[in-house]
Amino acid sequence: MATSRAGAADKRQMILDAAVVAFAERGFHACRVSDVADEANVAYGLVYHYFRSKDEILDTLFVERWNILLAFISQTGQLDVPPREKLHAISAAIIDFYRYDPALMKVIIVEVMRSANSFGLRHVDLIAEAYALIGEIVAKAQDAGTFKREVSPRFAALAFYGAIEQVLTGWIFGMLPEGEEEYEQAKRSIVETICGGLDEVGGVPRPTAASSG
Amino acid sequence: MATSRAGAADKRQMILDAAVVAFAERGFHACRVSDVADEANVAYGLVYHYFRSKDEILDTLFVERWNILLAFISQTGQLDVPPREKLHAISAAIIDFYRYDPALMKVIIVEVMRSANSFGLRHVDLIAEAYALIGEIVAKAQDAGTFKREVSPRFAALAFYGAIEQVLTGWIFGMLPEGEEEYEQAKRSIVETICGGLDEVGGVPRPTAASSG
């Protein structure tokens, strides 16, 4: 059987993949470890061979994916492009993460990011790092005169991420129409809303590339 | 004892008040019904005399408070003032709700609003109503030419509420400094960020090409 053919190390990954499906479907709390094992076509006990606890599975899922995101944001921050483009790249990356793997993103958003009580609390530092990186982009743009100073970088980061999270949550729970068009629309709207409020408008006419359409 | 002096109907309220404290302290899931009963100085079973289930307690807390908020938002929408002021009034009201009763607001935000999985799902309609009301304010402002049309009212409402929720969450979990000054600052920043991006700036649809001199 292909299943049992899989090497040992693969089993761990199979369990992680199954966990994404199971957690996304029933929610972390309502999901039993046996659900994960079943989904992975693996015996109950094997889950505990690879993971110390149910919690550790979710932690692993989150940390792995979040670090990729952090690396991308950090990288984007270094780019030599207008801040508006940086923010667009970030919102696009997050939304594409969701488009590419809705179940995983659902789990991360719903069970970690929006559950500051339990798992979010354990990862505040990782989450705060994302805020900080976005804040840096804003601060740099303020120094360059591209963004106005009325709103603190920290707050701008909050609002930016807040908009993204609301949109994702809307999709996840079917409260917002979903589709290729909506994804692209959202990427644009997020940046438009936030930057419209951050862009220096009256004072310094910064060359934010009047070319781009 | 003042406690036992309380009339029968008051007991129900005592349980609700105790639930706020208990849920806020330990989180709804981690909080046992016995914790609520203890906090209320009441026997375990009495909780079930007044409420059908643990869930019903949370539902009651949410619905009561949320309806007050909805009424306020609806009322504010009717006012004959600039949209920016309306939005400020709304963000101020929500933040003041939090200032006045942090525990209750914490429970509502953390256990209902941010738990779309469980309780949020049961109250989507009530939550959606808030979005709709805010969206109406934006739409009206767009018709009046005060807000630009790049961003749909629905999305604007999302971003607006998203910013508020992020700030509240930041306070609730101690990730953001808190205090009178910060409350006022936040009310202003939320509106400034969002409206800056919604306000029609110079009659120019695209501020990118903002006039220089």
Add this chain to the structure above:
DNA sequence: CAGGAAATTGACTGACCAGTCAATCCGGGA
């Protein structure tokens, strides 16, 4: 092919807790 370590299995345990219920209390009306 023997030996053993790592992988795999799934029945079982221990703890937890929402919700039930029979018993008791208490205030007020006859």
Add this chain to the structure above:
DNA sequence: TCCCGGATTGACTGGTCAGTCAATTTCCTG
């Protein structure tokens, strides 16, 4: 004073699951 019905009590039940562990299989090594 007696009686009734609602208020109040808290021990108990039933069901759920995370996590354990001894037994079994698989597979590599010599």
